[in-house]
Amino acid sequence: MKVVSQSIDKLDAMALVTGKPVYTNDIAPQNCLIVKVLRSPHAYAKILSIKTDTALKVPGIACILTYKDVPNKRFTMAGQSYPEPSPYDRLILDQYVRYVGDPVAIVAGDSEKAVQKALKLIKAEYEVFKPILDPEEAIDNNTVIHTEEDYHVNFDIGNDVKRNICCSGGFESGNVDEAFEKCDVIVDEVYHTKANNQAMMETFITYTHMDYNGRLNIVSSTQIPFHVRRIAARALDIPKAKVRVIKPRIGGGFGAKQTVVSELFPAIVTLKTGKPAKMIFDRYETFAASTSRHEMKIRAKVGSDKDGNIKAIHITTLSNTGAYGEHGPTTVGLSGHKTMPLYNKAGAFKFEFQVVYTNTMSAGAFRGYGATQGAFALESAINELAAKLNMDPTILRQKNLLEEGEVLTAYHGETLRSCTLNSCINKGKELIKWDEKYPYKRISDHKVRAVGTAITMQGSGIAGIDIASVQIRLNDDGYYTLLVGATDMGTGCDTILGQMAAECLECDMDKIVVNGVDTDQSPYDTGSYASSTTYVTGMSVIKACKKLRDQMLTEASKILKVEKDTLEFDGQKIYNEEKSITLDKLAQELVVGDGNYLMASASHSSPYSPPPFMAGFVEIELDTETGQITVIDYFGIVDCGTPINPKLARIQVEGGIAQGIGMALCEDITYTELGKMKNNSFMQYKIPSRRDVGNIKVAFESSYEPTGPFGAKSIGEVVINTPPPAVAHAVYNAAGVNIRSLPITSEKILKGIMAKR
Amino acid sequence: MxxxxxxxxxxxxxxxxxxxxxxxxxxxxxxxxxxxxxxxxxxxxxxxxxxGLDTIIETEPQIEVGCMTTLRQIETSSVLNTCFDGIVSASVKNIVGVQFRNCATVGGSVYSRFGFSDLLTALLALDCYVHMHKGGIIPLEKFIKMPYEKDILIKIIIKKDGSRASYKSCRMTATDFPILAVALSRCNSSWKIAVGARPNKAALAAKASKLLPENPTKEDIASACETVTSELHFGTNLRGSAEYRKELAKVLVKRGVEEICR
Amino acid sequence: MQIKCYINNRLFNEVIEPDMLLIDFLRHTGFTSVKRGCDTANCGLCTVWVNEKTVLSCSVLAASVNGKHITTLEGVEDEAIAFGKFVADEGAEQCGYCSPGFIMSVLSMKRELNDPTEEEIKHYLSGNLCRCTGYMGQLRAIKKFLQQGKDGA
Incomplete structure (x- = not known):
């Protein structure tokens, strides 16, 4: 392959490194109204009255909106295909506020100073209720978080809203209870993963304006332009045809922007005032008034015979969706379905889950989407099982690993078509020198070095639901325009999709123009989430290019007056043994007179979601007197099928591992007793700096996925999952302490060490 | 705003x-x-x-650091990297990043007397004074306990008493506030132990300091460490509990003493 | 109030509010490479040079740069391209939002440190956060960039 599998520079690279104005706030008109939101100081309250008259008198204030001014149509902010699994439990502004930070009023004015002043002058009176902050106290609590009569679920998700249950369900294959009875060794522990913030560098930013056709234009930093269009139309109670959404370059998303966070506030201001409006979330709001990773308490029970043949796995997950149900019903499934299948030989699987409402900030989508939480639980349990069996955990895993050709009962019965996980483990052991270093080495009287490991899987798109369309056009100079609806959020998908088109059309990258998302122009795509873009949108690129090639041959045969079957295309010209026409000439002729401008479009959806895999290996140094750990090396060995662009794939792995290290070591959203988020800034919520991640090293063990473009699967999410369990494992190997609650802080470690003394 | x-x-x-x-x-x-x-x-x-208050001036008896001197100047100052085993420079190295330290000033840091202050902890272990415009020259130990008055901190003065010194901190991430910071010095046979980020303002552990002879034994060190945790108050915040901070204090003080005696 | 300053060697004579922050002044004046990433002086996205020293433009009053020279990424475009090529070669610009502040720090480091070790590089740049890359690609780019400087000399 000439273009695919090459480390091509990202198309936007030089614009980004020279600081060109390409992000939402860089291109927003100067005359936008500044929009800000008054937020609830209470975790759960009913607004009894709001006085806005004094605030309205502040010079420059254009409008102040309260719950009385918004459409009374409930919706979910979750960016998911319709009908969304997430409950319709939101209004743009509601009389009830359900977490500290819930919007109470929207203020728009000429300047930030005027708006800030007006915000201070709004007087709201509340009836304050006792909040629920602990998910374990949510079910059947005297406090009911959603009492609204128009609460709505689109289909059965095991919802029981009056009991604060957003969603519940389960799955069993084989007989788990019987299987456990026959086990020689059982691990049965509860693992606690915390809410984390996605912490992309660009906060939520949107500007809106009415265009010359009287349509609402929303320019926003989003992963889901088409879902924004649909959700905005519903929330604002206007026809979808009246909404256009444009996505400029995005400063990172990681799932945060798979939810409609900032869009509706300026949108309603523009609708009410007719004026352009802009909302920039500051970092405090980005932390405390968006969505986080779902906090989960996961009980993992794993049993094996004395030789380490795993017989049964039972996972029970309690997930905290916070005040609203965004992504609640969907994330939880991954904690079981994207963990247990790794040990497909077990034979008996059981998965039970409940997703509950609490008066904390709504949870949402964050890279890994439940699989990350599940991986910490099950991979930790597998490491604990290995310890009980007195067996090397890599050998325990390899003994029980899923294999190509197997039907994965715990993964929706999908057949595994591509998997090199076994080689990933071998490669990782070799790179980290596992056999030499496992389990630990003492360096000094208080320093120990130890290694740890975990494996993981994810999916590639949502099977049967995600749909991606692209259109490719042949332009008059013999170059192509590729229109995509997938959203490049810095990942480089525009480039990767362009590479696939270039490969299919046998041309260089400079012949392909890739156009980012404008819902008026781009073909429909569910958006960039669920690790879907390379796998799903990639296939539609292949299909569309194939169609375009066919059309080109048809047109060439007319011009050359030869049978189409005799013609071939080599990227430069269309020819047979006798005649030939260059692409340039063909393209030119097609846009003159009775020519036929060529465009081909295609949609793709996959009935499968082939899992990518990764084995993670970490070496840490532990200070046994302070409990402090330092990550020395982290090796990630990945099977993402064919890496379409190896250097971009590598950066995905490195970045995902760094985020996973943050989750493992320091990231932890916590609340006061009154439900106020304690760490709503980079000062208090620490993401790793470049001094905290050690040396991250990446290798690929590529399989070939027959249902994917050029054999590719996904890579975006699988890479974040291994650090929490791998680091926990290394800590166990260093100090004999099992940390089952994230993050793995020095304090928890030292406590464990002291308890053992 | x-x-x-x-x-x-x-x-x-x-x-x-x-x-x-x-x-x-x-x-x-x-x-x-x-x-x-x-x-x-x-x-x-x-x-x-x-x-013109942004200079570090070394004279025979002392080092004077003007209030507008940045933390970055402190970090890179050859004088401060040499004197007192370099603990003043060492104490600021982990504060956020270079561009932050290019903004932050000594006057701002010391006047504010923040609980988490690395710099204050290091200075407290030395023979250090603040020069206030109205209040005159005040020992830092006294200044830390004073109320916030409307005065101008002109400079800090560190006496060059030939102290050996050590600075230790524990942090959740490399550039975060410390969970605990400890600075020690030994001048002739007299020790000073300063503990900061407890999370309260840095304070001297006077009793513990007195328990240390010029060349302490393991037992001397152990009893000084215990005394540090009993004579100073330790609290709980996002970064750690009082109990954990006490354990860290013992370890960091021990390591500091050992480093100085080495 | 009135201030006079040089931005990227061009003289600006502007009327500002006394509490205007340098970041807002620069973005308002058209230097939109300067990005705001936090409210607590922790992220490094807004890094620019004042009189050749890196500062957080979110934490400097515009009033205080009166008479001074400010440099943003727009003012060092040739160097940004020279270094940026190495970054692109690693795919390490990713979302690009931290790039302007990061590159201003890297170029400042190149002026300030002679042949820095990997540890020194990490220390010097620890105030520049990045959430996409895990920092390794940036490090590879920096090492190649500095190496090229040496080879060229």
């Missing part, structure tokens, strides 16, 4: 002092890092940057 009605760069300390006390909402601007995060409405911001 903070606000400021007027910005001024006075040409003398007298003028600055007069302006500061003219209105209760007038304020001396340090590095702005903290001030701008607040929500106060100030009347006048007084910038001392025209007064």
């Amino acid at each position: 903070f606000s400021l009605k007027e910005y001024i760069t006075p040409s003398s300390l007298e003028e600055a002092y007069e302006l500061l006390n003219k209105n209760k909402n007038n304020v001396i601007l340090g590095g702005l890092l903290w001030l701008k995060m607040g929500n106060k409405n100030y009347n006048m911001g007084i910038d001392l940057s025209k007064l």
Whole structure:
């Protein structure tokens, strides 16, 4: 392959490194109204009255909106295909506020100073209720978080809203209870993963304006332009045809922007005032008034015979969706379905889950989407099982690993078509020198070095639901325009999709123009989430290019007056043994007179979601007197099928591992007793700096996925999952302490060490 | 969001002092890092940057650090990297990043007397004084306990008493506030142990310091470590519990003493 | 109030509010490479040079740069391209939002440190956060960039 599998520079690279104005706030008109939101100081309250008259008198204030001014149509902010699994439990502004930070009023004015002043002058009176902050106290609590009569679920998700249950369900294959009875060794522990913030560098930013056709234009930093269009139309109670959404370059998303966070506030201001409006979330709001990773308490029970043949796995997950149900019903499934299948030989699987409402900030989508939480639980349990069996955990895993050709009962019965996980483990052991270093080495009287490991899987798109369309056009100079609806959020998908088109059309990258998302122009795509873009949108690129090639041959045969079957295309010209026409000439002729401008479009959806895999290996140094750990090396060995662009794939792995290290070591959203988020800034919520991640090293063990473009699967999410369990494992190997609650802080470690003394 | 009605760069300390006390909402601007995060409405911001107070001057008996000296200057100062085993420079190296330390000033850091202050902890272990415009020269140990008065911190003075010193901290991430910071010094046979980020303001552990002879035994060190945790108050915040901080204090003090005696 | 300053060697004579922050002044004046990433002086996205020293433009009053020279990424475009090529070669710009502040720090480091070790590089740049890359690609780019400087000399 000439273009695919090459480390091509990202198309936007030089614009980004020279600081060109390409992000939402860089291109927003100067005359936008500044929009800000008054937020609830209470975790759960009913607004009894709001006085806005004094605030309205502040010079420059254009409008102040309260719950009385918004459409009374409930919706979910979750960016998911319709009908969304997430409950319709939101209004743009509601009389009830359900977490500290819930919007109470929207203020728009000429300047930030005027708006800030007006915000201070709004007087709201509340009836304050006792909040629920602990998910374990949510079910059947005297406090009911959603009492609204128009609460709505689109289909059965095991919802029981009056009991604060957003969603519940389960799955069993084989007989788990019987299987456990026959086990020689059982691990049965509860693992606690915390809410984390996605912490992309660009906060939520949107500007809106009415265009010359009287349509609402929303320019926003989003992963889901088409879902924004649909959700905005519903929330604002206007026809979808009246909404256009444009996505400029995005400063990172990681799932945060798979939810409609900032869009509706300026949108309603523009609708009410007719004026352009802009909302920039500051970092405090980005932390405390968006969505986080779902906090989960996961009980993992794993049993094996004395030789380490795993017989049964039972996972029970309690997930905290916070005040609203965004992504609640969907994330939880991954904690079981994207963990247990790794040990497909077990034979008996059981998965039970409940997703509950609490008066904390709504949870949402964050890279890994439940699989990350599940991986910490099950991979930790597998490491604990290995310890009980007195067996090397890599050998325990390899003994029980899923294999190509197997039907994965715990993964929706999908057949595994591509998997090199076994080689990933071998490669990782070799790179980290596992056999030499496992389990630990003492360096000094208080320093120990130890290694740890975990494996993981994810999916590639949502099977049967995600749909991606692209259109490719042949332009008059013999170059192509590729229109995509997938959203490049810095990942480089525009480039990767362009590479696939270039490969299919046998041309260089400079012949392909890739156009980012404008819902008026781009073909429909569910958006960039669920690790879907390379796998799903990639296939539609292949299909569309194939169609375009066919059309080109048809047109060439007319011009050359030869049978189409005799013609071939080599990227430069269309020819047979006798005649030939260059692409340039063909393209030119097609846009003159009775020519036929060529465009081909295609949609793709996959009935499968082939899992990518990764084995993670970490070496840490532990200070046994302070409990402090330092990550020395982290090796990630990945099977993402064919890496379409190896250097971009590598950066995905490195970045995902760094985020996973943050989750493992320091990231932890916590609340006061009154439900106020304690760490709503980079000062208090620490993401790793470049001094905290050690040396991250990446290798690929590529399989070939027959249902994917050029054999590719996904890579975006699988890479974040291994650090929490791998680091926990290394800590166990260093100090004999099992940390089952994230993050793995020095304090928890030292406590464990002291308890053992 | 903070606000400021007027910005001024006075040409003398007298003028600055007069302006500061003219209105209760007038304020001396340090590095702005903290001030701008607040929500106060100030009347006048007084910038001392025209007064030549951004230097580190070494004389025979002492080192003088002007209030507008940045933390980055402290970090890279050859004098401060050499004297007292370099602990003053070492104490600021982990504070956020270079561009932050290029903004943050010594005056801002010391005057504010923040609980998490690395610099304050290091200075407290040395024979250090603050020179206030009105209040004159005050030992740092006393200054830390004083209320916030409307005065101008002109410079800090560190006596070159030949102390050996050590600075240790534990942090959740490399550039975060410390969970605990410990600075020690030994001048002749007299020890000083300063503990900061407890999370309260840095304080000297006087009793523990007295328990250490010039060349302490393991037992001396152990009893000093125990005394540190009993004589100082330790608290709980996001970064750690009081109990954990006590354990860290013992370990860091022990390591500091051992380092100095090595 | 009135201030006079040089931005990227061009003289600006502007009327500003006394509490305007340098970041807002620069973005308002058209230097939109300067990005705001936090409210607490922790992220490094807004890094620019004042008189050749890196500062957080979110924590500097515009009033205080009166008479000074400010440099943003727009003012060092040739160097940004020279270094940026190495970054692109690693795919390490990713979302690009931290790039302007990061590159201003890297170029400042190149002026300030002579042949820095990997540890020194990490220390010097620890105030520049990045959430996409895990920092390794940036490190590879920096090492190649500095190496090229040496080879060229």
